[in-house]
Amino acid sequence: MAPIDIPMPAGDELPKPEVYLLTFGPKGHAVQRHSIRSERMVDGEGERTASSDAPQAILQRLAEGRAAGHPYTDVFVISHGWLTSTDNAIADYARWVELAIGQRPLHRLAPDYHGMVICVHWPSDPRDTGYRVTRAVHYAGWWLEKKLPFLSFYRMKDRAFRIGKNGLAPILKEMTANYPEARIHVMGHSFGAIVTSNAIAQEGVMADSLFLIEGAMSTWSFADPIESGRAKSKATEAVENAIDHVTGVVVGSSSAHDRALSVWYPFAESTRSLFWWSPNREPLWGGYGRHRFGALGFRGVSGKLNGFDAQRREVPHGTLEIDYALERGAVYSIDGSAVVVPPSGKGTWWTAKLMGAHSQILTPEISNLYWQSAGFPLALAAEGVRPVGDRAAGAERAVLARVEPL
Template identity: 30%
Template sequence: MPIETVPEILSQYYLIAFDAAGNERDEPEGKMSKKVLDTLSSKPITDVFLFSHGWLGDIVAARNQYNKWVKAMSKNLADIEQIQKARSEFRPLLIGLHWPSLPWGNEELGNSSESFAIQKVSPVEQLVKEYAKRIANTQTPKQALRTIFLSAMENVAPDTLPPEVCEAYEVLNREARLNAEGEGAAPGRDHESFDPESIFQEVENDPTSYGNLDWGSILAPLRTLSFWKMKDRARQFGESGGFQLLTKLQQATSNDVRFHLMGHSFGCIVVSATLAGLNGCSTLVRPVNSVALVQGALSLWSYCSDIPVAPGRAGYFHSIVADRKVAGCIITTQSENDTAISKIYPLGAGLRQQVAFPIKADGSFEFPKYGGLGTFGARGSGLEIVDMKMLPVNSSYQFEAGKIYNLDSSEFISDKTGGGLGGAHSDIAKPEVAHAIWQAAIGS
């Protein structure tokens, strides 16, 4: 379908799909980006809204999430009226990006909501095939995965990891090529050294799962590797496909056309990498006008000039601030009800002893070495930070250009039902969240 139409409200957006390498996929009628560029050249578009989903999003999930986002944005009539008064010519164009962050999901571009048919192979071989797509798709990692899954089927709850499983995990880690480079490194490498036995014991003591499989802690190291790989993929996609698309869109439009970027979860890595470009060093055609990072699954230190726990090292995406790639404001959301970011994210970055933050004598606390933006907001030196509560829809923000606003959204991003282990992580299609994004766009 060339343009996605949201049921009930009949609002439309373009869905541009990319493969795992960051290459745009072909529709039956050609590339969707070409249709977007044709629209920009033939219609008086004033504002382009570009948004990205996060982890565990296939084509169907992306459609569902974007439909909810667009519906929430479209129902905030007071905000729309305000932006139309401020800019009488206001005419937006909406673009949703899809990057394959759920390798065994439905990646068909048609409207079918059915998953891939399970092939007639053994359960172990099916799992080997699917996890190899995620981590490393060659014979050596496939054999390592086979060892892990067969062992898990024989004994799902061993006291320690069997030696052959530990060795298989070390093989997977080498094949994934996700070197541990610590805080401030590129997403996917911003973690401690891989220690499968320690991860196994940590999850045994405090069970937490962030994958589709729940075979006990024997698979916890595998879920950790998958977590790192998806962060790495989000960054690579943003730096390649995302940056190239934004460049084409800006080149095809005048300086009067405003750009607003929004990401959720790992989509905040996509958005940040799209702005920063390759290795954080690329140059935009011109600054974008506003950025919204909703329940971001990226480091709280990502944007700062100097990381307190790694002195002398800037956050990986600091160039966004240093080079003033956002003309307006950046808003971030935090919710204490989001267990995906408060518990699962730090467990994926390092073990508990690296993420715990001690309480000081005066009752305050230190921010952790590894923590998510969706829990702590943007932190570190070199940033103009404003901490505040997310406001109801009948209140106005006074967002100022150049500042980062950390919005405590616990009152509104709160519904844990249906969120599973992630809690309220995906409870973001709320009028108040949409209101904050509209206000950032208006203020730009």
């Protein structure tokens, strides 16, 4: 089948982004291959990229761009979440890339802008036949999870940490060290927020922006240590310094309509200590009280962050002419309830009731916020487009003084 070209907006003279799919094995450090299996996943010339070893292929392209005098200025790294099959991951990534490209004319991109997109795919769905079970001792558990995939919650959450640390972090570390001219923008959805946060938290990794949408991780993930000697969970401790590795903007986007994170996530986390086979078990009682098991994608970013609260914003529905006035070095907790809403229409009733708006993130308003969090303001901002104010009057600004403001 001939590759389908990524549609480009009229009047957009910037080069087309090259889109790569990184496929990781269950332990993270076993990178399987660089596979572009969708006709929509193409290189800058609209041709499908050949299969090869993923990290080397990406790093080689960065080196070639630099040698040709047209270095990559921005690398966008995206990770999906739980229960995402190979085919669904490719389809969702293609839709997100097309949505983002369609908004390029709305934002101020430098004349030398040259983008690359790295889509991370990891085995998060036991029903995905793209990954084989190699040990017979795991077959019974794999079979049960394949029939009842929700039972894989704990294993896939722990796998997300491994993928971030063992798989993605080494690649980002090499990019940080050898290609400082390329700004790295990292985005994660659901358990993908764990993948990306844990990758950035590793020593030697730096990113220019971190965008977490409907993150299936603790609302306290980046908070300062809790008083009275209350220790964080091991999982939360693993990512708490990720925001210190971000030189630009950190955004945690949430929705009040996310039933997966408002109901099922805290239920699963609060009962985790009951299962002897579950890694990173924590005492059932104590910790953060009744909010201990809240999810970032539902409650937003909670707690003090280097002594400050996260700034609060809201995403309004139906308009893209919004300047969020995001400042480098700040952490934002942004309520997307107006646009991240449950699906409607025929055949969506069960999804809306069980999961709510958890996966309904492919909206122009969220893409607009994503571009601004990556440091690309609206092209109309210079003409007086109003900024979005804090939700709570007089809310304390949370500039963390890690870097100079823009």
